[in-house]
Amino acid sequence: MSTTTPTVSEPATPSPRPSRTEGPLGSRLLRAVLTQRIVLLAILIVVVLVTFMVMDAGDYLTAPYDPDYLAAALINAVPLAMLGLAELLVILSGRGGIDLSVGAIVSLAGMVFGFMYGEWGWPLWIAIIATTAFGALCGALNGFLVSYIGFPALIATLATFYAFKSLAIVINSQRPISTPPIQDLFSISRSVELPVIGRELPNIPLGIFTLLLPTVIVVWLVLARTTYGRRLFAIGTNDVAARWAGLPVRDTRFKAYLYAGAISGLVAVVTVAQFASARPDAGVSGSGMALPAITIAVLGGVAITGGIGRVSGVVLATLLIVWLNAGILLAFVGNEGSQYQLLALGVVLVFAALLNGLTNRRFTGAR
Amino acid sequence: SKKNEDAAGGGATSAASSAASSAATSGGGSSSEKVKVAFVPKLQGVPYFEAMNTGGQEAAAALGNVEWLYQGPTQADAAAQADIVRSFIQQQVDTLIVAPNDPDSMAPLLQQAKDAGIHVATSDTDAPTSVREVFVNQASAQGIGEGLTDALLDAMGGSGKYAIVSCGQTAENLNSWIEVQKAYTAEQYPDAEIVDIVYAGEDQARATQQATDLMNAHPDLTGLVGECTSSAPGVAQAVRDAGRIGQVFTVGLGTPQSMKPYLADGSSSASILWDVENLGYLTAWAGAQLAQDQSFEATNDVSDTLDAVEYDDATKTLLLGPALAITAENVDQFSY
């Protein structure tokens, strides 16, 4: 930097910050609801909570929809939100960024964690770090294929999804690992009382504090406050321009996948703890973890084309889905309950997307 | 829980007296006079668990004082199952019975349920490390594994190569049956050999395809086992498609109605199962017993058809009875 000198000084008078929208408060609010996903999600959450609480008061539910239950349901939010954040990172990186392999990484890294902590007796924190690193390694493979070789992300991660999934199953001849140390791990996903104010509040699953909250804060800081965050948004918005601006495009994109892998590694630990066993199909059974994570990211307002997306959107989307699903289970008896969860998720996704899609056009005049 | 203490005053083992005891409890609406027994299957919508549901409902009707709750996930997935278990804990049911997708992961949840004052039990699949008070077992792993092996080798003439098309790679009870089959085959049928074990997931078409591949890979293969309710018809279909009925024999754990066409044309020699509705009945009955703090006798008179159900106090297991071979002759006795 020796050859260049900054030419810019602080401006003499800071210009007053102009308001971004005109009009009275009411119409401004309406506009925010219609065009901003975060506001829409917040309102939907309130609607869901109020609806179920009213139903509860009217005795339409099979059990109280109370803060304790909502807090207990949060245990599902941990892996879902964390993987949603992993998807946020890769989708932000643009060029069709997506990671179908996160669930398979959860499976594989979980088995690796099972070996290290459950079989070989490594200290917990070393095993956690090693698992995260292993996840990062898997992510690095994705990143290498996408960023350095030029594979479309969907294809590269589809391929590694198949590969990791298969490896996770053969690594321990399709047996789960559930030795006593692993079984005892469940304690880290139990619910705890918050200190000081905890008496007034329901107990919250520990994983929220030990893993989810730190991840949320770190990802938020990285995106909003660091130079890496800037680079990521830049390459996601226009990677040709990013190259001309002298940004390390490949390196930045590579790291997005690597970080997503690392988060998946952490989720592997969460999942092993939550299920008290390292299961070879932990992240791919049923519809797997990747598709719900992408769904959460998309519902949270992440633009699939890259460059647009916020951590708060992902978190709110997770809360919405988790609390909605928890309520539905109390509102319907029998098999209908789980079936209506599908309906609700579908309706919320389509509705939120359409609303934003249509109104964005309305307000920006694009055709 | 409060409700259980109230119910604890009840008397003998019979249904009539437990009804009397719950009638004696003080309570609000009519529903709270009944004990709530909840059952969470591995997966909803499959005939096996829906038949258990039918049996459970019959039991509830017969016992009179039981409210039978049944809710299953749409995917055979431990996480989805955990949500439902949690919602039943929230509902403060009296007994919670689970057929866990993943026994290890169910253990801590059952602990939570117990801490909330709920009686816990397992049925169909056990969670041996958990705090469950009883496991309602359909048949012993030994019984199923040996039943399958005997039925297949009976058809194969006591010798030859066979392969197994299993389902979920991680399904604990399927894997335990396979272990029994391996050991029992080696011991009892020295001229027989298991050449391959493949996993088709819950996908019938995949099971069919894999069975076909196996027959191609091993032209001298004479037997196939479909280890679960989706691969049992799958392997039979493969034999039918290959036109090798009578050359390659199949057995499996198929539900009666789904196996009927294959039993009829001989592409399946037998289906090893048990009376699933009775299993549901027994499950509901056991749940009611627990809810009322009744203990199990060494042999229990549950209903007309289940008049001598054995209880093993050491393993805390109720055993429905021996495995049942379903064949072309008796298949029509089952409606599911």
Add this chain to the structure above:
Amino acid sequence: MSVHTDERPDPGLPAGEPPAARPTPRRRVLPSPVSGQELVLLGVIVVLWIVLAFATPAFFTAGSIQPLLVATAPIALVGIGMTIVIITGGIDVSVGAAIMVCAVLTAKLLVDAGLSLLPAVLVSMAVGAVLGLVNGVLIAYGRVHAIIITFGTANLFQWLGLQIFASKTVNGIPQTFDVFGRGVAGRTFGVPHAFLITVVIAALAWWYLRHTAGGRHFYAIGGDANAARLAGIRVQRRVLLAYVITGVLVGLGACFTIAQGTSTLDQSVGSGKELAVIAAVVIGGTSIMGGRGSVLGTLLGALLVQTVSSGVTQLGWNSNLSDLFVGVFIIIAVGADLLRERARRAR
């Protein structure tokens, strides 16, 4: 998108050269009927088949190839629709759930109403068309990215399918669909009808995409939807059509799935098929960014995936490894395409 703005096909030839006043020469023009990717795939498949034929003598028998083709058919068939969708720059992750809806409805009608072959197929295709229409309308007129909408409708369709199943399996499905590939009645010259039909539809789609204005418009939309609109292409209708075509093929594919399955249909039908279909399409060289692709590649892609997973079982390897090989072959097939493209750019 090229960084270099003046990349000429032939820098040696100055642009302003006076044009020769002779008639248009007839020459083989650029979009050759078969792309390099398709040749690579063909090569890989041929090599695999030869290797497998040597490794397991039974591989190269009718009894082995026929089921392979039957299993390939529904994936390839739905893949034809998916190819068109992806060419327009979209994607449809709801096809698995849509297969479920079509299959259960058709199976129920076969069992309960005793429908015969043609009406059953038509009903299934009509149902598929309706589901495709739902996707198409939401995507074309809602102007939301296809992946978001189809994630949503995948859940909706799945709910719908489960409602129709009503917590029961469909038992005792008659053999109406055996004509698609079961036994002698299901084959012509030894080729299973499901595969034959798929090939014929693929050929029609190939011709349509290559030689008709409507077909070319799919490519234009995938290249630049706004430019396509300005060129007077009715973009929304075209996009809608792409999803409806996919829906119709899903309907037919559901019939193939029933034909391929047992006499019982359970609610796992179709699950995970969306990834298998997308895998076939992208292995076949269709660009996920839109604007480029071919159904021929998709057909070969589906065949490759099926060959790999069948091959692993037939070789007697751990069947859990088949997914690993599928992953590796995706990397190899698409990687080859990338490298060729890169070499072409470098020249």
Add this chain to the structure above:
Amino acid sequence: MTPEDPSPADDPAPDAPGVVRLAMTGITKRFGAVRAIREADLTVHAGEVHALVGENGAGKSTMIKIISGAVAADTGRIEFEGAEVSIGSTTDAMALGIATVYQEPQLFPELTVAENIFIGRELRTGGRVDWSGQNSRVVELLQLLGLPERYATVPVGTLSIAEQQQVSIAKALAGDARVLILDEPSAILTDAEIEVLFTVVRRLTASGVSVIYISHRLDELFRIAQRVTVMRDGRTIGTHPIEELTVRSIAELMVGGILSAARGERTVPDGDPVLVLDGLTRTGRFHDVDVQVRRGEIVALYGLVGSGVSEIAACIYGMDQATAGSVRLDGRAIAPRTPQQAQRLGIALLPANRKVEGMFSFQSIAFNVSSGHLTLLSRFGLWMDRARERSVARDLITRLAVKTPSERQAIGAMSGGNAQKVVLARQLVERPQVLVLAEPTQGVDVGAKEEIHRIITELAEQGSAVLVVTSDLPEALRIADRLQVVRGGTTTVEFGPDATQVDVLAAAAGAVDEEGHAA
């Protein structure tokens, strides 16, 4: 689409000059809060070239998008050949015989030139596209525009931007247009190509076609246009016959004020050159390029698009690598392999293609300015110093007179000239030792152009060595202390500040040789 009977009074032939072909009155259009068009009127006669001029963001493109059906007007009335029409889509416009070449090429890179030209109105034979029929018609058009006929079957994506622009023109010509709209067709064309275009336009107007012509190169209007409509802030502020106007008066109408005089006197400090290109070669692109730029000096590399100038810039900036020759900075040989390395050496570059290479469209101005200077605007290269970032952005907004309410405004919603200033601002956050500007004012209106030129001069005065790579000759003459002509991929003739347009053009066209050297 035959028009109603024209005016009954004097019933001239419908294509005769002076007859109104298109009349737009009271047109308004809002984009959200932006009032792009306010009560604008436009009347175009048959057989005339009607120029539409105005500053960046004045509403020219929006106006023609309304005519071509790409955008629907909020209010207003459009009459076509005497009858009121409603143009709801591009198809409607095309049916009326309105053909448009948009500012941004609307082409499909994967499709062939022939397909692009006929897309949306393919010739058909029995259900399928009549490839041979299309191809032969396309070959005629290519001949007309002086492009090789083999281009017919080449994918458009492999052509240069200028060639793509010509394909766009061919596309507009393919139908039987009654009104041809050209939105800044000349911005990226070489003079020779512009000449061809003008020939075509004249031929068309002679046969009665009306042409609406948008350009920021005001001088060329005098060679082609008959009447000029000036737009300012979304309003049409008058239509004049070209004879009544001069470049100066048009410019003054556009900005609504008086322009400052031309180039001011500048003295360039002596000293050793900072940047030296010595025999720089990149095989197949350019060869033996020799350039020297001193501290405080502005050197223009003038070359027609496609002559290799833009690649020379890319090479200095590390986007490409030279295959022979050397780049020296302060006497030291450098060979940056990436733009980061070039930046670290103190080289900044303003890319030529704003939209593709310059803008992060839905990000804020502050974001656009700070990207590329993340190390400077952060602590330890890790944490963004957001206060500093904001103040830097605000400062540059003031300095460059960017019209915006806030540094948080998204750049994508800004007009071309303003966006260009923001991209330029990025190069100025840290004062570069060497500043390379590729087409710094392409598609920028006169007012903004003026300001950008002033900024460039200031930078030089502060000690940067400035290399301007441009195909805009007046611009080159106006700001450069020295001017080098690039022809056939190499530097040829050099001119001093007193060079005339005629000299340079002649040199670029290959007429003058070494004796053209000036001071």
